[in-house]
Amino acid sequence: MIKRSDFPKDFLFGTATAAYQIEGAAKEDGKGPSIWDVFSHTPGKTFNGDTGDIACDHYHRFKEDVAIMKEIGLNAYRFSISWPRVMQDGKNINQKGIDFYNRLVDELLENDIIPFITLYHWDLPYALYEKGGWLNDDIAMYFRAYATLMFNELGDRVKHWITLNEPWCSSFLGYFTGEHAPGHQNLQEALIAAHNLLRSHGHAVQAFREEVRDGKIGLTNVVTKVEPGDSRPESFFVASLVDKVINAWFHDPVIFGKYPEEAVKNYVEMGLNVPDNDFDIISTPIDFFGVNYYTRTLVVFDETNPMKFSYVSGDLPKTEMGWEIYPQGLFDMLIYLKERYRLPLYITENGMAGPDKVENGKVIDDYRIEYLEKHFEKALEAINAGVNLKGYFIWSLLDNFEWAYGYSKRFGIVYVDYNTQKRILKKSAQWLKEFLRS
Numbered sequence: 001m002i003k004r005s006d007f008p009k010d011f012l013f014g015t016a017t018a019a020y021q022i023e024g025a026a027k028e029d030g031k032g033p034s035i036w037d038v039f040s041h042t043p044g045k046t047f048n049g050d051t052g053d054i055a056c057d058h059y060h061r062f063k064e065d066v067a068i069m070k071e072i073g074l075n076a077y078r079f080s081i082s083w084p085r086v087m088q089d090g091k092n093i094n095q096k097g098i099d100f101y102n103r104l105v106d107e108l109l110e111n112d113i114i115p116f117i118t119l120y121h122w123d124l125p126y127a128l129y130e131k132g133g134w135l136n137d138d139i140a141m142y143f144r145a146y147a148t149l150m151f152n153e154l155g156d157r158v159k160h161w162i163t164l165n166e167p168w169c170s171s172f173l174g175y176f177t178g179e180h181a182p183g184h185q186n187l188q189e190a191l192i193a194a195h196n197l198l199r200s201h202g203h204a205v206q207a208f209r210e211e212v213r214d215g216k217i218g219l220t221n222v223v224t225k226v227e228p229g230d231s232r233p234e235s236f237f238v239a240s241l242v243d244k245v246i247n248a249w250f251h252d253p254v255i256f257g258k259y260p261e262e263a264v265k266n267y268v269e270m271g272l273n274v275p276d277n278d279f280d281i282i283s284t285p286i287d288f289f290g291v292n293y294y295t296r297t298l299v300v301f302d303e304t305n306p307m308k309f310s311y312v313s314g315d316l317p318k319t320e321m322g323w324e325i326y327p328q329g330l331f332d333m334l335i336y337l338k339e340r341y342r343l344p345l346y347i348t349e350n351g352m353a354g355p356d357k358v359e360n361g362k363v364i365d366d367y368r369i370e371y372l373e374k375h376f377e378k379a380l381e382a383i384n385a386g387v388n389l390k391g392y393f394i395w396s397l398l399d400n401f402e403w404a405y406g407y408s409k410r411f412g413i414v415y416v417d418y419n420t421q422k423r424i425l426k427k428s429a430q431w432l433k434e435f436l437r438s
């Protein structure tokens, strides 16, 4: 049984959330609409028509939520800023929105919790989407202005920043599969959006070096252990391509100043244009990578698909998301990232959706305790194998708005009764509290 004391003394244990998933107050105090406000209000886009209008009402209940983190004994908290809350049209400053984040940061610091801020966790101001959003090259300048504003407002107290959360999701789910806002289905657009996300990242890093000299800034990507779902050589080939798109497309340009060639070649052969400008800006040096790990991804050759592959479901035990529980993949991906990029790492998301039910006022989520324990063990194994892993943020503190799945998936270590907004610490939160004292 691993103990907290097995980890380095200065290792951070925290939880992670995102603005649109927990804040609510979707139109309060001058907040403008994001693409997720519009997408979730579009019939058919989210489970049950769920929206982030109220969510966990964190905008009003943040002190209670910080107190819960303190009670558990967490020493860090990763959250995102809602861009349209602080610049409702992507340009004009909304002081009331900024004041909320000032109050939140002060509350965290008063409780000895280190804030990690994600500047963009998918809630683009709708006004900027109407100007082309991530397809408009000018977006990088808007993002730089937004980032500069937040560095100036909070950079005196917040020393850990993440520019983007999972640009792969923003671009490929938002512009190719259409599962996420803004719901486009165009692979060429996805490549353009991906490139403008990376350009925006680079501009924000440049601004950071000017505004917050003593801070650390990084980029959070999803990583997943991609494996062939059968033994055909073609499946190994497509698995290698998918691996490069998910696990290298948004890392390589930031470190090497170029996209992975095999994947570029594949897109060019499909007749697509792969943007190739501004790699000098994109590769402005960063201080760490954030790693969002949940599961592995199995792919097989499938010529009926224009991409020549399809995802298949493996036979390991799965979470409520249908994702296999595969802790070994966390170790493998941490080693991969260390050996390819040689940067400090934070696990900025890891956790599971479970069949959480309240019985006699309690939520007995032993499955989540086992999931976390097994992934903690693999993280420790990676540290002992020489990975410079500096922290671990559990997804998530609270049950929250799970994008297209609405409120049907519960990832929190704290249960949220959405009818009453009552918070109930699950057994996993109690287990974590003990672990952090072990």
Ligand SMILES: OC[C@@H]1[C@@H](O)[C@H](O)[C@@H](O)c2[nH]c(CCc3ccccc3)c[n+]21
Pocket (backbone or CB within 6 Å): 018, 021, 165, 166, 222, 224, 292, 294, 295, 297, 349, 395, 402, 403, 411
């Ligand atoms: O689905 C749980 C969380 C979301 O609530 C977060 O907002 C988002 O950052 C986030 N990303 C992932 C990874 C999704 C994924 C898994 C496997 C392969 C590709 C993407 C899981 N999650």
